[in-house]
Amino acid sequence: MRELLVIIDGNSLVNRAFYALPELMNKKGQHTNAIYGFTNILFRILEEYNPTYLTIAFDLKAPTFRHKEYEGYKSHRKGMPNELREQIEPLKKTIDAFGISRLELEGYEADDIIGTVAKVYEKQNIDVYIITGDKDALQLASDTTKILLTKKGISELDIYDEKALKDQYGITPLQFIDLKGLMGDKSDNIPGVPGIGEKTGLKLLLDYGSLEDVYENRDSLSAGLKKKLEENYDQAFLSKRLATIVTDMPIEIDLNELRLREKNIEELCALFNEFEFNTLLSKIKTTPNPEIISREMKLIKVDKDNLEAFKISANKSKEIFIKASAHKGNIRHRKISSLFIKIDDKLYLFKEDDVILIKDILEDEGIKKSGFDLKQDYILLLPYEIELDGIYFDVEIGEYLIDSSGTNNDLSILSKKYGAGDIKSKEDFFGKGKSEKNLMEIPEQELFLYYWDVLETTERLKDIMMPLIKENEMENLFFEIEIPLIKVLGDMEYHGIMVRKDVLDNLKEKFSIEISLLEKDIYSYSGEEFNINSPKQLGHILFDKLELPVIKKTKTGYSTNAEVLEALKEKHPIIGKITLYRQYTKLQSTYVEGLSKIINPDTGRIHSSFNQTITTTGRISSTDPNLQNIPVRLELGRELRKVFVSKEESILVDADYSQIELRVLAHISDDKNLIEAFSKNIDIHTATASEVFNVAIEDVTKELRSAAKAVNFGIVYGISDFGLSNNLGIPVKIAKEYIESYFAKYPNVKKYMEDVVKDGETKGYVSTLLGRRRYIPEISSKNFVVKSLGKRLAMNTPIQGTAADIIKIAMLKVWQRIRKEKLESRLILQVHDELIVEAPENEKEIAIKILKEEMENAVKLNVQLKADIESGKSWFDTK
DNA sequence: CTAATTTGCAA
DNA sequence: TATTGCAAATTAG
Numbered sequence: 001m002r003e004l005l006v007i008i009d010g011n012s013l014v015n016r017a018f019y020a021l022p023e024l025m026n027k028k029g030q031h032t033n034a035i036y037g038f039t040n041i042l043f044r045i046l047e048e049y050n051p052t053y054l055t056i057a058f059d060l061k062a063p064t065f066r067h068k069e070y071e072g073y074k075s076h077r078k079g080m081p082n083e084l085r086e087q088i089e090p091l092k093k094t095i096d097a098f099g100i101s102r103l104e105l106e107g108y109e110a111d112d113i114i115g116t117v118a119k120v121y122e123k124q125n126i127d128v129y130i131i132t133g134d135k136d137a138l139q140l141a142s143d144t145t146k147i148l149l150t151k152k153g154i155s156e157l158d159i160y161d162e163k164a165l166k167d168q169y170g171i172t173p174l175q176f177i178d179l180k181g182l183m184g185d186k187s188d189n190i191p192g193v194p195g196i197g198e199k200t201g202l203k204l205l206l207d208y209g210s211l212e213d214v215y216e217n218r219d220s221l222s223a224g225l226k227k228k229l230e231e232n233y234d235q236a237f238l239s240k241r242l243a244t245i246v247t248d249m250p251i252e253i254d255l256n257e258l259r260l261r262e263k264n265i266e267e268l269c270a271l272f273n274e275f276e277f278n279t280l281l282s283k284i285k286t287t288p289n290p291e292i293i294s295r296e297m298k299l300i301k302v303d304k305d306n307l308e309a310f311k312i313s314a315n316k317s318k319e320i321f322i323k324a325s326a327h328k329g330n331i332r333h334r335k336i337s338s339l340f341i342k343i344d345d346k347l348y349l350f351k352e353d354d355v356i357l358i359k360d361i362l363e364d365e366g367i368k369k370s371g372f373d374l375k376q377d378y379i380l381l382l383p384y385e386i387e388l389d390g391i392y393f394d395v396e397i398g399e400y401l402i403d404s405s406g407t408n409n410d411l412s413i414l415s416k417k418y419g420a421g422d423i424k425s426k427e428d429f430f431g432k433g434k435s436e437k438n439l440m441e442i443p444e445q446e447l448f449l450y451y452w453d454v455l456e457t458t459e460r461l462k463d464i465m466m467p468l469i470k471e472n473e474m475e476n477l478f479f480e481i482e483i484p485l486i487k488v489l490g491d492m493e494y495h496g497i498m499v500r501k502d503v504l505d506n507l508k509e510k511f512s513i514e515i516s517l518l519e520k521d522i523y524s525y526s527g528e529e530f531n532i533n534s535p536k537q538l539g540h541i542l543f544d545k546l547e548l549p550v551i552k553k554t555k556t557g558y559s560t561n562a563e564v565l566e567a568l569k570e571k572h573p574i575i576g577k578i579t580l581y582r583q584y585t586k587l588q589s590t591y592v593e594g595l596s597k598i599i600n601p602d603t604g605r606i607h608s609s610f611n612q613t614i615t616t617t618g619r620i621s622s623t624d625p626n627l628q629n630i631p632v633r634l635e636l637g638r639e640l641r642k643v644f645v646s647k648e649e650s651i652l653v654d655a656d657y658s659q660i661e662l663r664v665l666a667h668i669s670d671d672k673n674l675i676e677a678f679s680k681n682i683d684i685h686t687a688t689a690s691e692v693f694n695v696a697i698e699d700v701t702k703e704l705r706s707a708a709k710a711v712n713f714g715i716v717y718g719i720s721d722f723g724l725s726n727n728l729g730i731p732v733k734i735a736k737e738y739i740e741s742y743f744a745k746y747p748n749v750k751k752y753m754e755d756v757v758k759d760g761e762t763k764g765y766v767s768t769l770l771g772r773r774r775y776i777p778e779i780s781s782k783n784f785v786v787k788s789l790g791k792r793l794a795m796n797t798p799i800q801g802t803a804a805d806i807i808k809i810a811m812l813k814v815w816q817r818i819r820k821e822k823l824e825s826r827l828i829l830q831v832h833d834e835l836i837v838e839a840p841e842n843e844k845e846i847a848i849k850i851l852k853e854e855m856e857n858a859v860k861l862n863v864q865l866k867a868d869i870e871s872g873k874s875w876f877d878t879k
Numbered sequence: 880c881t882a883a884t885t886t887g888c889a890a
Numbered sequence: 891t892a893t894t895g896c897a898a899a900t901t902a903g
């Protein structure tokens with residue numbers, strides 16, 4: 001088999017990549033799109049062509065002989081934009097880490113280097129592929145040299161060899177130079193013969209051969225053409241010289257220097273990590289970390305016969321790494337298959353029946369437990385009446401604090417990211433979806449090896465992350481808040497909330513009657529049956545058939561959202577019906593049916609998952625089901641809250657913070673007027689209205705209050721005049737005046753907004769009161785829209801995030817106090833600014849007291865925190 | 880079957 | 891061209 005040499009035109013490709021891809025940035029604000037595109041091409045070339053030799057040619061800044069001969073050469077080209085320039089050096093580093101050689105020579109363009117190298121080696125019986133976006137390179141094609149031209153962005157390559165050129169253009173590769181002489185090249189500012197383009201040029205060359213031949217035969221051409229040629233004689237031959245790629249540069253390149261070397265995995269990992277190319281990280285074929293494979297592994301199966309040795313070791317070491325693997329099943333009776341504990345270089349394995357033997361170790365606060373997603377382990381142990389204690393370091397949470405923007409960070413991604421070795425991802429090991437393996441199917445030896453890797457990696461990551469958390473001054477946030485919160489959330493999931501299936505069933509019946517009536521009405525208006533749930537079909541009916549005015553479009557067609565329907569409601573009676581239909585079907589499918597599906601048959605309760613590592617701001621999120629978006633605003637939806645109840649002889653105590661975000665704003669901006677508004681204990685929107693619209697408190701109308709409320713919301717979200725005008729349906733100019741008036745009354749709020757944006761721009765991140773960070777790469781974007789988003793994020797995140805910090809502290813304090821006072825009350829829900837406790841009736845008063853005190857005293861701010869408390873048998877009753 | 884799109888619910 | 895989430899239904903590939 002012949003060997004293959006691939007030569008890449010680096011400048012051409014990096015430009016293509018830059019302009020073809022959208023703006024990408026890492027969290028430091030460094031642009032990475034060109035590097036990303038280029039790297040993707042590299043991966044593709046390596047996979048598809050598997051070349052023996054690979055080299056990438058770059059231009060250097062120095063002028064070439066072409067500039068000296070013709071000062072117009074490429075003179076009209078704009079310099080490289082800074083967003084691209086800053087990517088060149090990192091790209092070269094990346095190429096080096098790939099083990100790919102680079103060719104750069106002063107005084108010659110990449111084309112010349114490519115031409116020379118190609119010609120030298122095609123004579124040595126090597127196949128040469130030249131990859132570029134520049135058609136000039138076609139002159140280099142031969143029967144053994146192929147030109148691969150990028151087309152349409154960078155995703156596809158067109159392959160040309162000598163024969164393909166002949167077929168398509170009818171001329172030889174060398175005649176391409178003559179063609180350039182005739183037609184010139186706009187992109188390089190090569191003039192050619194004005195008035196001759198590709199069509200005429202090709203015809204002339206087809207008829208006569210070369211540029212010289214064309215001139216010799218000019219007499220047989222039409223008068224006009226002859227004149228053009230004669231007037232531009234010098235220019236034509238200059239153009240031909242400029243377009244000629246040098247193939248005999250005085251350089252010697254040893255083929256061996258172009259040989260593809262081994263990748264420098266460590267360096268590549270570090271680079272991809274810096275660029276935040278998480279998807280590419282997994283593409284790197286890693287060799288197992290030598291340290292891991294050289295370590296001697298010792299698996300010790302522990303049962304009652306050899307328990308003592310384990311306990312001595314655990315007590316001595318004081319730090320263990322744990323992971324439980326469990327069968328699928330009910331939260332209260334989920335069976336642990338094996339519990340793995342790593343201590344130093346030993347891996348201990350406990351089968352289900354033996355886990356209880358080490359209850360004392362697991363509950364010993366003095367023995368530190370580290371792991372990945374320890375909430376899961378905590379919950380798994382609860383049915384065995386083991387309450388995991390001494391939880392010390394959770395790698396998933398560590399990563400969340402280091403960078404809250406990360407998405408689906410499983411252990412395998414993290415270990416690559418931090419260079420902590422290579423490990424199979426959960427999906428790779430267990431399979432996913434239908435082919436997910438049952439624990440029983442996996443040979444024990446394999447399982448053991450997998451968990452060894454998991455715990456080994458966990459330990460390494462812990463060691464890597466700990467200093468990062470320290471550096472970023474997040475130790476307090478991590479150890480005093482997030483880690484202790486694991487158990488609070490675990491308990492909330494484990495306890496769940498009682499639901500009334502009978503109420504759900506009634507609602508289902510009631511709703512389906514309404515829905516079918518509405519369907520009939522809608523079909524009678526539309527004159528045909530269609531799927532009302534399909535925006536496409538609904539759009540067709542409303543805007544094509546009924547010819548209602550189009551208010552808004554989406555990228556795929558007409559918009560039919562609530563706002564649009566609201567605008568159309570007077571135009572046709574069908575609109576009101578559709579709005580109602582939407583309301584009912586939403587409640588039916590998402591809530592009535594959704595919740596029914598997920599009631600735990602065992603407990604009669606709903607056990608939602610509370611995730612601690614999802615949101616960018618520090619909030620908690622809830623899934624399966626999401627209990628943080630149960631309807632409340634509309635009468636109809638609010639009914640659903642009757643489903644959520646307390647168990648027998650208990651009561652729900654519901655406490656929610658009053659205006660926590662605006663209070664946080666008052667504190668961090670230290671705005672006297674805003675602080676004073678809160679201290680007077682009057683409705684904050686009314687107070688704002690009075691200030692902004694310059695009326696006495698008593699004279700604030702409903703309308704003014706509601707406008708002020710919108711302004712307050714806008715302020716919290718990072719205000720823009722456009723956004724506010726949109727929200728209030730007023731002109732941008734008026735919205736602008738509102739904002740200016742607000743800032744005039746609350747000058748320190750204005751100062752805070754300016755400062756936090758500035759701070760975000762210089763540091764690349766913003767922080768909450770407790771030091772939680774969010775990186776905002778958007779803020780250094782050149783794109784106005786993206787940058788504006790960045791500014792709003794900078795303004796909003798500290799507010800929303802600080803409120804999240806505060807309620808987390810409150811949750812901890814409430815949880816701890818309930819335990820300390822040995823109550824049977826339980827914290828069961830958190831909805832961002834609201835906590836719900838299920839309390840036995842005789843604990844109602846103390847539960848109220850605890851919630852009130854702990855929430856209002858969670859932190860000390862320049863304004864009082866206020867919590868409003870209600871109680872009742874159902875969530876509906878607490879509002 | 881999966882991914883993207885549209886819609887709508889909460890704080 | 892207003893912040894943060896989750897989920898259902900439809901539809902394109």
